[in-house]
Amino acid sequence: MPYVNIKVTKENLTPEAKARLIKGATDLLVNVLGKNPNTTMVIIEEVDTDNWGIAGETVTVRRRRGA
Amino acid sequence: MPYVNIKVTKENLTPEAKARLIKGATDLLVNVLGKNPNTTMVIIEEVDTDNWGIAGETVTVRRRRGA
Amino acid sequence: MPYVNIKVTKENLTPEAKARLIKGATDLLVNVLGKNPNTTMVIIEEVDTDNWGIAGETVTVRRRRGA
Amino acid sequence: MPYVNIKVTKENLTPEAKARLIKGATDLLVNVLGKNPNTTMVIIEEVDTDNWGIAGETVTVRRRRGA
Amino acid sequence: MPYVNIKVTKENLTPEAKARLIKGATDLLVNVLGKNPNTTMVIIEEVDTDNWGIAGETVTVRRRRGA
Amino acid sequence: MPYVNIKVTKENLTPEAKARLIKGATDLLVNVLGKNPNTTMVIIEEVDTDNWGIAGETVTVRRRRGA
Structure with a gap:
C-alpha cells in the first residue's frame, strides 16, 4: 500500500x-x-526549473551560470 | 483549517x-x-497517465492493455 | 486510482x-x-497546533487568544 | 537540509x-x-484557479463573484 | 536535485x-x-494504520478482517 | 490563499x-x-533523522560520521 512521490x-x-x-x-x-x-x-x-530552488537560487539561474 | 489534496x-x-x-x-x-x-x-x-504508476506500471500502459 | 491527503x-x-x-x-x-x-x-x-499556522500565527496562539 | 513546498x-x-x-x-x-x-x-x-478551493468554492467562482 | 517522498x-x-x-x-x-x-x-x-485508507476502509479494519 | 509546507x-x-x-x-x-x-x-x-536521506544516506548516519 505504499505511496511514492518523485519530484x-x-x-x-x-x-x-x-x-x-x-x-x-x-x-x-x-x-x-x-x-x-x-x-x-x-x-x-x-517541476519547471524556474520553480525549483536550491541554495537560494532557481535551477534556471544555476544552469545559466554553469553551477 | 483543514487542508485536502486530491490527486x-x-x-x-x-x-x-x-x-x-x-x-x-x-x-x-x-x-x-x-x-x-x-x-x-x-x-x-x-497527473498525466505517463506519470502515475500502480503495480509497477504506468497508467498509460495499463489502459493500453485494457487492465 | 486517486490519492487523497487530508491534513x-x-x-x-x-x-x-x-x-x-x-x-x-x-x-x-x-x-x-x-x-x-x-x-x-x-x-x-x-498536525500539532504549534506546527500549523494561519494568518501568520500558530493555531496554538490563536486558540489561546480565543481567535 | 530543509524542504519547502509553496503552492x-x-x-x-x-x-x-x-x-x-x-x-x-x-x-x-x-x-x-x-x-x-x-x-x-x-x-x-x-495551481489553476479551477483546482483550488476555499470555503467550498473554487477560486475561479469566488473571483467571478468578487469574493 | 530530485525529491522523493515515501509514505x-x-x-x-x-x-x-x-x-x-x-x-x-x-x-x-x-x-x-x-x-x-x-x-x-x-x-x-x-503513517498509523488508523490514518491510512484503501477501498474506503482503514488499514486497521482491513487487517482485523484479514483482508 | 497560499499553502506552504516546511519539512x-x-x-x-x-x-x-x-x-x-x-x-x-x-x-x-x-x-x-x-x-x-x-x-x-x-x-x-x-522528520526523524532516520527518515531523512541525502546523498543516499540517512541524516542519522551522516551526523554520526560528522558529515
Whole structure:
C-alpha cells in the first residue's frame, strides 16, 4: 500500500524513463519491505526549473551560470 | 483549517466536476469534524497517465492493455 | 486510482472519525468521477497546533487568544 | 537540509517573483534555524484557479463573484 | 536535485530498512536519470494504520478482517 | 490563499522557532505576491533523522560520521 512521490525538474523525461522510475520504486518497496506491488502507487511530478530552488537560487539561474 | 489534496489522473475533468470535489471534500470536514469551511482548503492536482504508476506500471500502459 | 491527503490539527480524532473521513473521501471520488474505490488511497495527517499556522500565527496562539 | 513546498494560484508569476520566493524561504530557514542553504530545497507549485478551493468554492467562482 | 517522498504504514520499520529505502531511491534517480546523489533528498513518512485508507476502509479494519 | 509546507529534521524546535517560521513564510507571500495573510496556511513537519536521506544516506548516519 505504499505511496511514492518523485519530484524532478522538467527536462524531457521520456515515457520510458518514467516507466523505469515507477518500476524501480515499486520493486524497492517490494524488496525492502515486502509490500504488495498491486497497491503500490508512484506519482512523478515534473517541476519547471524556474520553480525549483536550491541554495537560494532557481535551477534556471544555476544552469545559466554553469553551477 | 483543514487542508485536502486530491490527486487524480488528468482526463478531461470539467470545472463542474472540480467544483463538486471541492464542495464535497469541504462538507466532509465540516460534517465529520465540525471544521470551519471558510478556512478549509482543497487543492486538486491532475497527473498525466505517463506519470502515475500502480503495480509497477504506468497508467498509460495499463489502459493500453485494457487492465 | 486517486490519492487523497487530508491534513487536520491533532486534536483527539477518534478511529471512528478517521474511518468516516476515509469512507467519505472515497465515496466522493466514486460518485463525482466514477473512480474505482479499490485503488483509492486516503491518508490522514494530524498536525500539532504549534506546527500549523494561519494568518501568520500558530493555531496554538490563536486558540489561546480565543481567535 | 530543509524542504519547502509553496503552492499558489497560477496567475502570471514572473521568474523574478519566483526567485524572490526561493531566496526568501531559504533565508528564513537559515536565519531561524541555522540551516545550511546549500541543501535547502524550495519547490513552487502553481495551481489553476479551477483546482483550488476555499470555503467550498473554487477560486475561479469566488473571483467571478468578487469574493 | 530530485525529491522523493515515501509514505508507508507505521509498522516497526528498522533504521536499516529505512537506510535501504533511502539508498535504493537515490540509486534509482542516479541510474535512470543521471541525477546527482549529493542533492537527492528522500523523506520517509510512517503513517498509523488508523490514518491510512484503501477501498474506503482503514488499514486497521482491513487487517482485523484479514483482508 | 497560499499553502506552504516546511519539512525539517526533528531536532528540538521550540514553539518560538516554529512561530517565527510561520510568521516569516506568511510575510514572504504577502511581500512578494501581495497575498492575503488571513488565508495563508503554513504547516511545519518534523522528520526523524532516520527518515531523512541525502546523498543516499540517512541524516542519522551522516551526523554520526560528522558529515
